[in-house]
Amino acid sequence: MPLQQLLNRANRQGTAISAEYNAPANLTGTIRLRGDIAAADLADVRNSLSLSIEVFRDPVWEVIAGLTWVGGGVTMPGRDPQPFVGFDSAEIAGKRVRISLSIPRTMRIGAVVEVS
Amino acid sequence: MSIARVQQTGAVGNNATSVTRAFLSNVTAGAMLVILVSRWSSSSDPFQAADCTMSAGTATIGAISMDVQYNSGSGSSWVALAIYSCIVTGSGSCTMRVANGPAGSYWLVGIAERSGSWDASRVEDTATNEGDAPTAPTTGDMTSAGAGLFVGIAEMYANDSLTVTEDGAFALIYENESIASLIAASIDRIVSSGTTDAASWSAPTSDPDYFWFGAVGVVYKEAAGNIVVTPSPVTGKAASTAPTVVRGSISVAPTARSAAASSVAPTVVRGPITVAPSAAAAKGAVAQPAVIHGSLSLAPAAGEARAATGAPTVILGSVIVAAPAAIAAGSSVAPTVVRGSIEFAPDPAAAAASGVDPAVEAGGDVQVSPAAAQAALSATPPTVIHGSLSLAPSAAAAAGTVVAPTVIRGSLSFAPAAAIARALGIDPSVEAGGNVSVQPAAASATAAVAAPTVVRGSVSMTPAAAAAIALSVMPDVVLGSLAVLPVAAGARSTGTDPGIVLGAIAMIPTPASVLASSTDPTVVIGAAPGEITGTLELTLDGLVLRARGTGEIAAIPENRTIKIAAELRTLRIPFEDRTIKIPAEDRTLRIS
Numbered sequence: 146m147p148l149q150q151l152l153n154r155a156n157r158q159g160t161a162i163s164a165e166y167n168a169p170a171n172l173t174g175t176i177r178l179r180g181d182i183a184a185a186d187l188a189d190v191r192n193s194l195s196l197s198i199e200v201f202r203d204p205v206w207e208v209i210a211g212l213t214w215v216g217g218g219v220t221m222p223g224r225d226p227q228p229f230v231g232f233d234s235a236e237i238a239g240k241r242v243r244i245s246l247s248i249p250r251t252m253r254i255g256a257v258v259e260v261s
Numbered sequence: 262m263s264i265a266r267v268q269q270t271g272a273v274g275n276n277a278t279s280v281t282r283a284f285l286s287n288v289t290a291g292a293m294l295v296i297l298v299s300r301w302s303s304s305s306d307p308f309q310a311a312d313c314t315m316s317a318g319t320a321t322i323g324a325i326s327m328d329v330q331y332n333s334g335s336g337s338s339w340v341a342l343a344i345y346s347c348i349v350t351g352s353g354s355c356t357m358r359v360a361n362g363p364a365g366s367y368w369l370v371g372i373a374e375r376s377g378s379w380d381a382s383r384v385e386d387t388a389t390n391e392g393d394a395p396t397a398p399t400t401g402d403m404t405s406a407g408a409g410l411f412v413g414i415a416e417m418y419a420n421d422s423l424t425v426t427e428d429g430a431f432a433l434i435y436e437n438e439s440i441a442s443l444i445a446a447s448i449d450r451i452v453s454s455g456t457t458d459a460a461s462w463s464a465p466t467s468d469p470d471y472f473w474f475g476a477v478g479v480v481y482k483e484a485a486g487n488i489v490v491t492p493s494p495v496t497g498k499a500a501s502t503a504p505t506v507v508r509g510s511i512s513v514a515p516t517a518r519s520a521a522a523s524s525v526a527p528t529v530v531r532g533p534i535t536v537a538p539s540a541a542a543a544k545g546a547v548a549q550p551a552v553i554h555g556s557l558s559l560a561p562a563a564g565e566a567r568a569a570t571g572a573p574t575v576i577l578g579s580v581i582v583a584a585p586a587a588i589a590a591g592s593s594v595a596p597t598v599v600r601g602s603i604e605f606a607p608d609p610a611a612a613a614a615s616g617v618d619p620a621v622e623a624g625g626d627v628q629v630s631p632a633a634a635q636a637a638l639s640a641t642p643p644t645v646i647h648g649s650l651s652l653a654p655s656a657a658a659a660a661g662t663v664v665a666p667t668v669i670r671g672s673l674s675f676a677p678a679a680a681i682a683r684a685l686g687i688d689p690s691v692e693a694g695g696n697v698s699v700q701p702a703a704a705s706a707t708a709a710v711a712a713p714t715v716v717r718g719s720v721s722m723t724p725a726a727a728a729a730i731a732l733s734v735m736p737d738v739v740l741g742s743l744a745v746l747p748v749a750a751g752a753r754s755t756g757t758d759p760g761i762v763l764g765a766i767a768m769i770p771t772p773a774s775v776l777a778s779s780t781d782p783t784v785v786i787g788a789a790p791g792e793i794t795g796t797l798e799l800t801l802d803g804l805v806l807r808a809r810g811t812g813e814i815a816a817i818p819e820n821r822t823i824k825i826a827a828e829l830r831t832l833r834i835p836f837e838d839r840t841i842k843i844p845a846e847d848r849t850l851r852i853s
Contacts, residue, residue, distance in 0.1 A: 175273075175437070175439065177441070177442075179275070187276075197281075207354075208281070208283065208317065208356065209282075209356075210280075210281060210282050210283065211281040212274045212277035212278075212279060212280050212281070213277060213278050213279045213360070214276055214277050214278065215278050215364040217364055217365075218276060218278075218365020218366070219304075219337060219364075219365045220275075220276050220303075220365045220367075221275075221303075221365070221367045221443070223420065223421075224275060224442060224443075225441050225442070226275070226276055227275065227276065228275055229274070230272055230273070230274050230277075230280065231272060231273045231274075231275075231437070231441075231442055232270065232282070232435075233270065233271075233435075236285060261441075
């Protein structure tokens with residue numbers, strides 16, 4: 146499934162909540178919800194990020210997965226360098242999900258969902 | 262309670278210093294949570310116990326333990342693996358977090374909830390492994406003694422996506438096969454009996470993109486469970502408990518007025534067993550498993566307790582048989598091996614045919630102490646006792662009391678205090694570690710005999726009754742001292758006739774009438790063969806003493822003294838180069 150930009154890349158600081166992704170009921174494969182950080186900011190060791198995947202369980206949004214990221218790390222060869230969390234997409238099939246970002250220092254960042 | 266899968270999930274995390282993952286539904290108190298983690302980083306950073314925490318949720322959990330970890334790599338490519346576990350103490354939502362990775366780390370986290378009976382000693386085995394392609398990923402063999410949960414996680418280092426296929430006996434917890442993230446897989450297997458197996462994967466051995474794996478595994482065992490059988494009606498009959506294996510304790514406690522034929526007969530019990538019918542009439546209570554790893558308590562408290570039997574093949578703990586009923590008959594403990602202590606104390610008015618008859622009693626003590634008014638035929642003839650043995654019937658009439666084990670490694674105490682103690686016998690083949698004490702204090706003690714084959718400690722025989730007749734101490738070998746001290750008014754036929762005594766001998770009859778007291782060892786030896794380090798002494802203190810000292814002494818060193826204060830009939834000294842002087846004033850034989 147093609148990428149869906151849930152939050153446009155822009156200079157951000159503080160808390161940012163992405164748009165919702167309405168997962169189809171027949172969703173299969175692995176879903177990846179990731180930050181979309183500009184290359185210069187990825188390499189900056191002063192940057193950090195807390196990224197949470199939230200699913201709507203009426204009436205609240207609940208965190209089901211997440212990560213913390215610190216800039217400037219040596220990434221794994223051949224892998225996506227963007228910080229993301231991936232899991233079985235069937236877990237959220239038919240549900241509404243979103244990405245919550247906590248950004249201590251201003252950087253250019255967005256949020257993307259990908260299913261494969 | 263058997264082990265079962267409840268839920269499992271997982272996540273991958275790219276370029277992250279920590280990853281959190283929530284269980285899909287509430288976790289339940291009593292369940293075990295297993296967190297399996299694989300991480301790639303550009304620097305070496307082995308997992309620590311504190312790296313795994315519960316980061317959110319309404320559940321409560323016990324201490325998280327890091328059950329296995331592995332760290333391997335070189336240069337700017339390192340792999341760390343770990344398996345954590347904890348027990349849910351309060352049901353609710355639960356999110357786990359694994360943190361403290363270096364910047365730029367790539368993760369795979371599998372989380373699983375498994376029901377069962379878990380405790381802090383749940384880890385039974387672990388394994389770690391690594392290897393190069395084309396070796397199939399595997400933890401290496403792990404072993405469970407019984408039912409258990411095998412878990413494992415492996416990271417496969419590759420240049421492209423892989424197809425990862427787990428061992429058919431295992432089920433998937435969480436995996437990632439895509440090159441977009443860390444390629445790793447976590448799996449588990451539930452077994453119902455003792456098993457040796459490895460968490461392994463049959464693929465991707467032939468994939469040219471695969472070139473290295475690291476893997477760790479843990480075997481979890483369940484905690485001991487318990488069985489309680491408590492029939493409480495007025496009439497409880499034939500209550501039986503006979504599972505093949507019990508990991509916990511067994512308690513059979515019929516409290517009805519009439520409890521008959523209660524039996525406990527599993528093949529193996531890993532905890533203690535208690536059989537305690539308290540009814541007015543308890544009959545035929547039996548505890549007869551093949552192996553008990555804990556203790557056995559058989560304590561019918563009824564007014565009438567009969568035929569209470571504890572006869573397992575092996576007891577690794579202690580045995581207690583304590584029937585305090587008015588009538589305790591036919592109570593017996595006859596296991597083949599008891600590694601703990603045995604306490605056998607029926608104290609009803611009539612304790613008859615009380616028997617302790619294990620083949621081997623290996624670790625503790627044996628105590629037989631019927632205190633009833635009439636204790637008859639109390640027998641303790643185990644084959645081997647590694648601890649001490651105490652036999653103390655204090656009833657008014659104690660007859661036919663016999664202690665005849667083959668080997669006692671501790672001490673042996675035999676002290677009937679009844680008014681009439683007859684035919685008291687101590688006849689072990691070997692008493693190897695402590696002492697033998699025979700002290701009948703009754704008014705009439707007849708035919709008290711201590712005749713072990715070998716006594717490695719001392720022998721003390723002190724009948725104090727008004728009439729002590731035919732008391733004899735005739736072991737083949739006594740490695741310690743030997744004392745025969747009858748002080749009764751009439752002590753007759755007191756004999757000390759061991760084959761070999763390595764220590765001292767003292768025989769001091771002091772009553773008014775002492776007849777035919779003799780000390781007639783074949784050899785008296787000191788610390789080294791052929792020497793005397795102790796003193797052989799016969800002291801006349803009564804009216805009559807017909808003593809014979811016949812010392813067949815192989816070698817007597819200089820500056821040693823044999824003091825014989827009685828009439829000397831025969832003394833053979835085979836060394837002709839010795840000079841023998843016998844001063845007339847004290848009839849002391851001096852070697853110079």
